Amino acid sequence: MSEKLNSALDTAGPQAGRIEDLWWLLFGFCAVVFVAVMAVLVAALVRRRTPDESMEPTYAGQRTALRYVGAGVLATGAILLGFLIASVTTDRGLDEIETGGARVLTITGRQWWWEIRYEDARPDRVVVTANEIHVPVGQPVLLRLRASDVIHSFWVPSLAGKRDLIPGRDTGLWIQANRPGTFQGQCAEFCGYQHAHMRFLVIAQPPAEFDAWLEGQRASAPEPATDEERRGREVFLAGSCVMCHTIRGTAAGSIVGPDLTHLASRQTIAAGARPNTRDHLAAWVADPQRTKPGARMPVPELPPADLQALVTYLRSLR
């Protein structure tokens, strides 16, 4: 899978594709207008009168000038009207998508991470994860967007336009990926100290691969396989971690922070702030403020051996 940099001009889905078309249309027209204006300006400079020529305006000269101004105003009006029509048509088109039986995800923006919920009619089949959205290629997905604290904005340029997440006012956004790949997204509305570290990934997979992933996420956390992992789980459940996090299959069920049931299966930690490696995870847990100043996660104050056991356990949550 290739990792795509954020670009609204490298699109992988119908919604972003429409926006890209609009971008090129506006760019093309504006480029032509710019060149035309510059050409007229240069022509005017070349034709500047020499000082001994009469500066008195003539009737015929004024009529010619008025005709030019009139033509300029008409052309400007026509182009702006055309842009307006193109923008409205694009906006309408963003909601035109095959909707039958589409998968529904609820995305909640929080300071500073994303909660991802795969809805299901059966509550025991609902999957909750964080900062990584897996979607099946070629199938439309409806994202229900909400915020729990301040205004955030959901933006994955290769797949769709921005959509604000406003506390108390749920919105929706269709996305569809037409090819497999990993697409970067980020919060696009300043939402506090760690706004820049509020990233996420959209991972588009062939449907069969996606279904297997979702089935894996439905499972409870694996049982610890070693003494170190067992000790790590005890540390987790006895310390402050359990106050905020869920690990399904254990007594930890709080929803203040991200669900950690399958933490080790994710590519990044702290909403894209660091890659999900043992060292980064240990540094993050030992002192979250160092990795992400202002983060809501408190320092757990663990002895080094407990910290290492905890990290070993967290790394086993595949």
Ligand code: CUA
């Ligand atoms: Cu959330 Cu910026």
